[in-house]
C-alpha cells in the first residue's frame with residue numbers, strides 16, 4: 001500500500017524504521033492507551049522484522065499496520081492499523097503518533113487516508129474503534145473524521161498494573177462506508 005495525503009504517506013513498516021518507531025513505542029506516555037509497550041528495543045525489532053512481515057504476507061490479510069511517514073523528510077512519526085474481520089466486512093482501527101508531532105492535524109490526515117484505503121480499496125462496510133473515555137484527543141480526532149460515538153462499554157478496558165483501578169470504561173466509535181463517502185472530500189490524493 002502507498003496512500004498519499006497532503007503531508008503524509010501511509011505505507012508498510014520496514015525494518016529500517018526501527019529508530020523512528022522505537023522513539024514512540026518505548027515512551028510510556030505515548031503507549032499508555034495502547035495494548036502494547038512501552039517496548040524494549042528487542043520488542044520493537046520483533047514487531048518490525050517478524051510481525052509486520054508475517055502480517056504483510058498473510059492470505060487473507062488480517063492486519064494492515066501502516067507507517068505514517070512525513071512526505072518531506074521520510075521520517076516515520078506513528079502508525080495506523082486496521083485489524084480485519086472479513087466475515088463482517090469490517091475492521092477495528094488503532095492509531096499512535098510520536099508526541100513530538102501531535103497537535104498539527106497529522107492524525108486527522110492519517111485517519112482520512114486510512115479510511116480512503118479501507119472503504120475504497122478494501123471495500124469495507126464499516127470501521128470501528130474503542131478508546132478510553134478519558135482519552136479526549138483521540139475522541140476529538142475520530143469525531144473530526146466523521147466517526148460516531150456509539151456509547152459506553154462499562155469497564156471493558158483493563159488497566160495497566162501500576163494504575164489505581166483495574167478496569168476502565170471505553171467508548172465505541174464507528175463509521176459506515178456510505179457515511180465516509182459523504183465525508184471524504186478531505187482526502188488529497190488517494191492511492192494510485
Ligand SMILES: CC(C)(COP(=O)(O)OP(=O)(O)OC[C@H]1O[C@@H](n2cnc3c(N)ncnc32)[C@H](O)[C@@H]1OP(=O)(O)O)[C@@H](O)C(=O)NCCC(=O)NCCS
Pocket residue numbers: 029030031033034095096097098101102103104105106107108109130131132135136137138140141
Ligand atoms: C490521540 C493522537 C493520535 C492525536 O494525534 P494528533 O496528530 O495530535 O491529532 P490531530 O492534531 O489530528 O487532532 C487532535 C485534535 O484533538 C484536540 N485535542 C488534543 N488534546 C485534547 C484534549 N485533551 N481534549 C480535547 N481535544 C483535544 C486538538 O486540539 C485537535 O483538535 P483541532 O484540530 O480541532 O484543534 C495522539 O495524541 C496519540 O498518538 N496519542 C497516544 C496514543 C493514543 O492515545 N492512541 C489512541 C488509542 S485509542
